[in-house]
Amino acid sequence: MKQKNMAILGGGISGLALLWFLKKQSHTANILLLEKASRVGGWIQTTTKEGFLFEKGPRSCRTRGNGNATLELIQELGLESQVILGHPSAHFRFLYLHQKLHKLPSSIFGFLSSSLTRKFVYPLLKEWSRPQGISEDESVNNFFVRRLGQELTDTFVDPLISGIYAGHTRELSMKACFANLFQWERQYGSLTKGFWLGRRSKSVESSAFIRQIQKAPLFSFKKGMQTLTDVLAERLEEHIFKEHEGVRLKFSSDGIDLYLKDGRQFWMDEVYSTLPAHRLSLLMQEHDPQLSKLLDQIPATSVAVVNLGYKKKVLPHQGFGYLVPSKEREDILGVVWDSSVFPDQNQSLEETRITVMLGGCHMIDFHSRTQGDFLNLALKALGKHLNLTVEPDVVDVHLAKQAIPQYLVGHTHLKRGIRERMQALSPHFHLLGSAFDGVSVNDCISNAYHFSCTLSSTVSP
Numbered sequence: 001m002k003q004k005n006m007a008i009l010g011g012g013i014s015g016l017a018l019l020w021f022l023k024k025q026s027h028t029a030n031i032l033l034l035e036k037a038s039r040v041g042g043w044i045q046t047t048t049k050e051g052f053l054f055e056k057g058p059r060s061c062r063t064r065g066n067g068n069a070t071l072e073l074i075q076e077l078g079l080e081s082q083v084i085l086g087h088p089s090a091h092f093r094f095l096y097l098h099q100k101l102h103k104l105p106s107s108i109f110g111f112l113s114s115s116l117t118r119k120f121v122y123p124l125l126k127e128w129s130r131p132q133g134i135s136e137d138e139s140v141n142n143f144f145v146r147r148l149g150q151e152l153t154d155t156f157v158d159p160l161i162s163g164i165y166a167g168h169t170r171e172l173s174m175k176a177c178f179a180n181l182f183q184w185e186r187q188y189g190s191l192t193k194g195f196w197l198g199r200r201s202k203s204v205e206s207s208a209f210i211r212q213i214q215k216a217p218l219f220s221f222k223k224g225m226q227t228l229t230d231v232l233a234e235r236l237e238e239h240i241f242k243e244h245e246g247v248r249l250k251f252s253s254d255g256i257d258l259y260l261k262d263g264r265q266f267w268m269d270e271v272y273s274t275l276p277a278h279r280l281s282l283l284m285q286e287h288d289p290q291l292s293k294l295l296d297q298i299p300a301t302s303v304a305v306v307n308l309g310y311k312k313k314v315l316p317h318q319g320f321g322y323l324v325p326s327k328e329r330e331d332i333l334g335v336v337w338d339s340s341v342f343p344d345q346n347q348s349l350e351e352t353r354i355t356v357m358l359g360g361c362h363m364i365d366f367h368s369r370t371q372g373d374f375l376n377l378a379l380k381a382l383g384k385h386l387n388l389t390v391e392p393d394v395v396d397v398h399l400a401k402q403a404i405p406q407y408l409v410g411h412t413h414l415k416r417g418i419r420e421r422m423q424a425l426s427p428h429f430h431l432l433g434s435a436f437d438g439v440s441v442n443d444c445i446s447n448a449y450h451f452s453c454t455l456s457s458t459v460s461p
Contacts (some may be wrong), residue, residue, distance in 0.1 A: 004029045005267060007258055009246050010274035011035030012042025014433040014444040016232040017073065018272060019239060021452035032266070033236070036245040040233050043403055044441065046224030049396050052309035052353055053224055053345045056398040058441050059336065059355070060086065060225070063214045066442035069449050071210045077231050079221070080209050084344040086218035092319030095159060096330065096385055101322060123149045124192060132189045139409050140177055141169035147191055159323035162333045165439065166301050166360025167406050176407035220342050225441070246271075249283060251426040274433035276300060276402065284425075291421045297414055298435050300402040302366050303333070303359040306378040309394035310352040315340060316386055321355075326362055331377040333357040335385070354392075356381065361406070371397040405435045 006022065008015045011033055019033050033040075043057035061070050074083060093104045095116070105111040112118055127147050140161060144153040153169065161169050165177065175182045184194025206214075213219055221227035233240060249271070250257035258266045273280055277298035284292040320341055323334040338353035339346050346353070356378035359366045375397050382388040408414075415436045422431055430451070437447045 004269045005255075006031045006270045006272070007246070007266065007268045008033040008272045008274065010042075010433065011037070011040035011233075011240065011242070012274060012433070012444070013044055013229060013441055014042075014274035014448050015272075016040060016229055016236065017445045017448035018274065018432065018452060019236050020073070020076075020232060021449050023236070023239070025452060031239050033240045034244045034246055034260070035240065035242050038243055040240060040242060041226060041229035043400060044225050044229050045398075046226035047396065049307075050309070050394045051347045052307075052351065052394050053338075053347070054307035054309070054353065054396050055224055055338070055355065056305050056307070056396075057400065057403075058225055059338065060218045060220045060341070061441050063217060063219055066438070066440070066446040067214075067219075068206065068210065069446035070442050071206075071213055073445055073449075074228070075207060075209060077228075077235065079227065079231060082221045082223070082227055083213060083219050084222055084342060085213065085216040086220075086320075086341050087318075087343055089318040090218055090320045090341045092317075094317065094319060094322035095155075096322050096324045096328060097155065099328075101317070101385060103317075103319075120148070120152050123152055127192050128190050130190070133185060137173050137175040137409050137412065139170050140172045140174050143174040143178075143182070143185075144169075147185070154327050155325055158327070159325045159334065162326065162360060162362070163323050163357075165406065166303050166333060166357075166362075166404050168361050171361070171406070171408055173407045173409045173411040176411035218341070220345070222344060224345065228441075246283070249287070249429070251287065251429070254428075256426060256428050268428070270428050270430065272430045272432065275435075276433075277405065277435040278402065280431075280435075284422075288421060288425055291418065291425065294414060294418050294421065297408070298411070299406045299408070300435075301359070301361050301404050301406055302399065302401045303357055303403055304366070304369075304371075304374040305398045305400060306356040306358065306374055307394075307396040307398070308354045308356070308378070308382075308392040310354075310390065311348070311393045312350050312352065314352045314388055314390055315354075316388075322385070330381060331358060331363075332381045333360055333362075335382070354382070360404075367401075371399065374399075404439055 006029055008019055015033055019031060022031055045056040047054050061067055091106050095102050095104055102116045105114045105117055130147050141153060144157045158169050161167055165172060181191060184191055184198045188194040188197055245261045246258050247261045248259040256268045256271050258268050277295045281292045281295035315337055318340050321336040324330045324332055334357050336355040338355055339351055358374050358377055419431055422429055432447055432451050434444055
């Protein structure tokens with residue numbers, strides 16, 4: 001059979017993982033990965049500045065759920081020795097509420113006894129008797145208010161959404177953002193019932209390495225998250241073309257002509273897009289204006305990442321960090337105490353590394369602010385929240401523009417419509433990536449793996 005030609009658009013973790021999995025399935029296929037930027041890895045980016053390790057994007061992965069696919073990939077790459085676990089103190093998480101930092105309970109007894117949470121025991125018990133939802137989809141806010149009440153939603157769910165999506169609970173889709181919880185209510189009639197019954201699943205055969213890692217909630221790498229994308233890029237180097245952008249497509253019944261920005265043209269049997277929705281929309285405009293408009297209905301929000309390094313211990317607490325409910329009207333989304341979470345990344349016993357997250361959908365003037373503005377807001381917040389007034393020794397500010405896709409109410413219906421129109425346009429063009437099926441690193445890797453499995457008949461030689 002003739003050798004198949006395939007192209008992957010986008011060199012973030014979705015594109016790199018897909019390239020790895022496709023190469024495993026079809027050693028004879030000719031696969032190209034095209035990345036517009038001068039580096040691959042997408043939002044995963046680790047930097048070392050004057051001895052301090054800073055993450056400009058994702059800083060850890062969860063070990064459970066989709067984390068299994070990431071751990072299996074790590075094994076395939078032989079990176080087991082580079083993996084580090086979150087410190088036990090990372091179990092301790094805080095909430096900035098009523099102008100004060102509160103430690104969140106980490107056990108059932110703690111939940112019952114904490115002044116922060118004990119008043120919510122009755123709403124949780126009453127949740128069993130709440131009527132089941134009937135809508136095909138609804139906002140995260142509506143769902144949790146129905147089941148648990150407005151105060152609990154504003155206090156705990158709102159900051160969680162800020163930490164994951166930097167978005168609005170009243171706009172984001174429950175079905176898309178918390179699919180398991182949405183299904184629990186539909187299947188069991190209650191979140192609390194679903195918590196006990198829905199988690200029962202068949203044990204998955206896994207290696208000793210994975211079983212050991214899954215004893216902790218979080219993991220990263222000794223030299224940061226970019227270790228994963230760097231090693232993938234190194235192993236797949238011959239297939240990766242940086243500073244190469246596909247700008248035009250010509251569809252036919254048996255394949256796709258792919259035109260690059262530099263004028264070159266390639267014939268492809270299959271093309272896989274991991275591009276952000278707004279970039280893919282531009283490619284589709286000339287072929288299907290309605291499809292282009294549908295893609296534009298998946299917005300993305302921007303965040304500022306302010307990394308701060310101190311050559312001495314300055315934190316009043318040990319733990320993961322804290323989130324800020326939007327009702328507090330603060331300038332920041334939350335703070336991660338990196339040196340406490342992953343002390344194995346510290347260069348000295350005394351150092352402190354802190355990341356302050358700002359922006360998201362709540363900051364409507366994000367794009368009018370400068371890096372200096374974000375730094376000042378971050379330092380002001382730390383002074384107010386932690387009484388931390390000492391100047392940092394090292395500072396790094398990164399603006400991640402349109403970084404986090406927003407799964408608005410109706411997202412699952414929207415993406416189904418997008419994929420149906422795309423399939424009608426060309427069965428040789430395939431869509432995946434964080435714009436559609438999950439924003440975390442684990443989601444991207446897991447989806448790339450399952451996507452490659454469903455296409456195994458297409459790519460087999």
